[in-house]
Structure formats: structure tokens, C-alpha cells
Amino acid sequence: MNVYEVFLKKQGKDEFRHVGSLEAANDELAIVLARENYVRRAEGELMWVVDRDHVLVGDEEFIAPNADKPHRHNDGSLVAERRRAGRAGSDESDESGAM
Amino acid sequence: MTALGPAERAVLLAFADDEHLMGQRHTEWIGVAPFLEEDLAFASIGQDELGHAAMLYELVIADLSGETPRAEAVDALAFRREPADYRSCWLVEAACTEWASALVRHWLYDTAEALRWGELAGSSDEHLRAIAGRAMSEERYHLRHADALLDALAGDADAGARIAAALTEMLPLGVALFDEPLGSDGAVESVVGRPLAALAPEWRAAVDRRFGQREWATVEPVVQDGRTLRSAPFETVYADMREVIMLDPDATW
Numbered sequence: 345m346n347v348y349e350v351f352l353k354k355q356g357k358d359e360f361r362h363v364g365s366l367e368a369a370n371d372e373l374a375i376v377l378a379r380e381n382y383v384r385r386a387e388g389e390l391m392w393v394v395d396r397d398h399v400l401v402g403d404e405e406f407i408a409p410n411a412d413k414p415h416r417h418n419d420g421s422l423v424a425e426r427r428r429a430g431r432a433g434s435d436e437s438d439e440s441g442a443m
Numbered sequence: 444m445t446a447l448g449p450a451e452r453a454v455l456l457a458f459a460d461d462e463h464l465m466g467q468r469h470t471e472w473i474g475v476a477p478f479l480e481e482d483l484a485f486a487s488i489g490q491d492e493l494g495h496a497a498m499l500y501e502l503v504i505a506d507l508s509g510e511t512p513r514a515e516a517v518d519a520l521a522f523r524r525e526p527a528d529y530r531s532c533w534l535v536e537a538a539c540t541e542w543a544s545a546l547v548r549h550w551l552y553d554t555a556e557a558l559r560w561g562e563l564a565g566s567s568d569e570h571l572r573a574i575a576g577r578a579m580s581e582e583r584y585h586l587r588h589a590d591a592l593l594d595a596l597a598g599d600a601d602a603g604a605r606i607a608a609a610l611t612e613m614l615p616l617g618v619a620l621f622d623e624p625l626g627s628d629g630a631v632e633s634v635v636g637r638p639l640a641a642l643a644p645e646w647r648a649a650v651d652r653r654f655g656q657r658e659w660a661t662v663e664p665v666v667q668d669g670r671t672l673r674s675a676p677f678e679t680v681y682a683d684m685r686e687v688i689m690l691d692p693d694a695t696w
């Protein structure tokens with residue numbers, strides 16, 4: 345028996361989501377069984393079933409360094425601050441021009 | 444809607460009883476199928492068959508009463524008849540306590556069922572056509588499921604021997620599925636197409652393709668006498684399916 349991972353997608357902009365896994369003797373049985381085990385109640389309209397052996401797995405150590413890069417978390421606050429500062433600067437120059 | 448005559452009702456009631464008993468027997472595998480995923484899949488197929496039975500019972504009752512089908516009337520037909528009044532075939536009554544038998548029976552029955560619905564899909568009765576359309580969409584899955592399991596087991600010697608033995612056990616019941624029920628003579632062609640017995644050669648050809656050429660002359664069909672005789676295993680399945688309703692036969696549900 346192989347282990348398969350099951351993904352479903354609903355209509356619209358939602359992405360495919362992992363919904364679970366199952367064991368099956370071959371690809372055809374995996375598709376057949378995934379239908380009754382995971383889409384019994386119209387949980388999705390599109391289904392991907394992936395042999396777990398075909399999933400490429402990145403090493404945790406390889407991924408880990410990227411966990412500590414807060415500068416890549418751009419919430420827009422720095423840009424907003426600069427733009428505010430920029431607007432304030434141009435207001436001052438307008439005032440000086442009127443003088 | 445085309446009015447169904449007594450002969451058409453006899454045909455559809457027998458089909459409904461087949462679906463009902465098949466669904467009931469499949470559900471006996473809940474919790475004990477060979478593996479978890481199959482447990483759920485097989486029970487779902489049984490649930491589909493029970494749904495087909497309910498649609499057919501409603502059709503038979505609607506035609507009799509001319510009114511909106513009532514749940515009680517369907518229940519009465521499904522659960523409150525005497526054994527001699529059921530018209531199920533022996534294939535669906537069989538206990539099939541071995542998985543190989545249950546799997547072979549599943550394939551034999553669903554192959555016959557798909558042929559029947561295919562025939563009824565051409566009916567002049569719009570309700571029957573609609574039911575057949577829905578059932579056919581489910582049957583495609585049932586057959587794919589049965590074929591996928593048989594294909595997966597095909598390479599294994601032990602499984603092959605078990606399936607061969609199950610087929611020998613089931614074929615005399617399978618060929619008798621095409622016995623016409625009592626009172627079905629003269630069913631109007633436009634309502635139920637050909638006599639459903641006429642589908643037997645197509646079914647036998649499908650069996651040959653799946654399991655290899657059979658010696659059909661040596662397969663002795665069981666004698667169901669117009670489907671008026673119940674087989675020995677019926678008694679227990681009859682008791683099981685009536686267990687709750689008979690706790691209080693007059694209860695309002």
C-alpha cells in the first residue's frame with residue numbers, strides 16, 4: 345500500500361488545500377477511495393491526489409535561516425512613514441514659497 | 444407522467460427490492476471491511492443503493508395512490524411486507540461473509556444494475572428517466588470502484604484463487620437475477636424498455652470480459668419461482684433491517 349495526499353479546491357479563487365491522506369494499493373484505487381473518503385459532501389469540485397513519495401521535501405535546516413529575517417516582513421509602516429514625512433516637507437516648501 | 448400498469452409496477456418493485464437488499468447487505472461491512480478507506484467507500488455504495496431503492500419505492504407508490512409519496516408508505520413497502528411478498532433476487536439476499544464473495548457480488552450486481560438503469564433511462568416515463576439518470580451517474584463510480592479493486596488483486600495468486608471460488612459460488616445466483624418477477628408479463632415496452640431479462644446476454648458477455656470465458660451451460664440458476672421464494676439467508680437480513688421499526692410498529696417517525 346502507498347500513502348497518498350489529497351488536495352481539494354472549491355470553485356472561485358480559493359487555492360487547492362491539503363485535506364488529508366489515505367492508503368491505497370495503486371493510483372487508480374487512490375483516486376476512487378479519495379472520492380468517498382474526502383469529497384462525500386461536496387467539499388470541493390477539483391481534486392488532486394499525490395503519491396507521498398512524489399512530494400519533494402526541503403530539509404528543515406535548509407529552510408530554518410529564513411525564519412529570522414524580520415526586515416522581509418513588510419507591513420507597509422516604513423513606507424507610510426516616509427511618505428508622511430515627504431508630504432510634510434513639501435507643505436513646508438509651499439509655505440516658504442508664499443512668503 | 445405515463446401511468447404504470449401492474450406489470451410495470453411488478454418489474455420496478457422487484458428492482459427496488461434488489462436495490463434495498465443490496466444496500467442493506469453492503470452496509471454490513473461497516474467497521475469490518477479489509478481496510479479503513481474501503482470501509483467508508485463500500486458503505487457509501489450501499490447508501491447509494493438504498494437511495495435508489497427509496498426512489499423506486501416512491502415511484503411505485505406514487506403511481507398507486509396518485510398523490511405525493513408519503514414516507515410511511517415507502518417504509519411500509521420497504522419494511523412491513525411479509526417475506527413471501529418481497530421480490531428480491533437471491534444474489535442480493537446472500538450473506539457473503541467473505542470479502543471475496545462480497546466483492547464479486549458487488550461487481551456482478553452493479554454490472555447488471557448499470558444495464559438495467561441504462562434501459563430505464565430510455566423510458567417514456569419522465570420520473571423513471573430522471574431517477575435512471577441520477578442512478579447511472581452513481582453506477583459509473585460503483586463499477587470503477589469494483590474494477591479497481593479486482594484489478595489491484597489480479598496479480599496476487601491467493602486473491603485470484605479466492606475470487607475464482609467466489610465467482611463459482613455467486614454465478615448461479617447471478618444468472619437468476621434476470622428472472623422476471625411474478626406478474627411482470629406484458630410490461631409496456633415504452634415504459635420499461637425491453638424485458639429486463641433480455642439484458643442477460645450483455646451481462647454474461649461482461650462477466651466473460653472481466654473474469655475470462657465461462658462455461659455458461661454448466662451454470663445452473665437457482666430457482667426463485669418468479670422471485671416469490673426467499674433464500675435461507677433472507678431470514679436474518681429481514682430481522683436485522685426491521686429490528687428498529689419493529690420495536691414499536693405503531694410509532695410515528
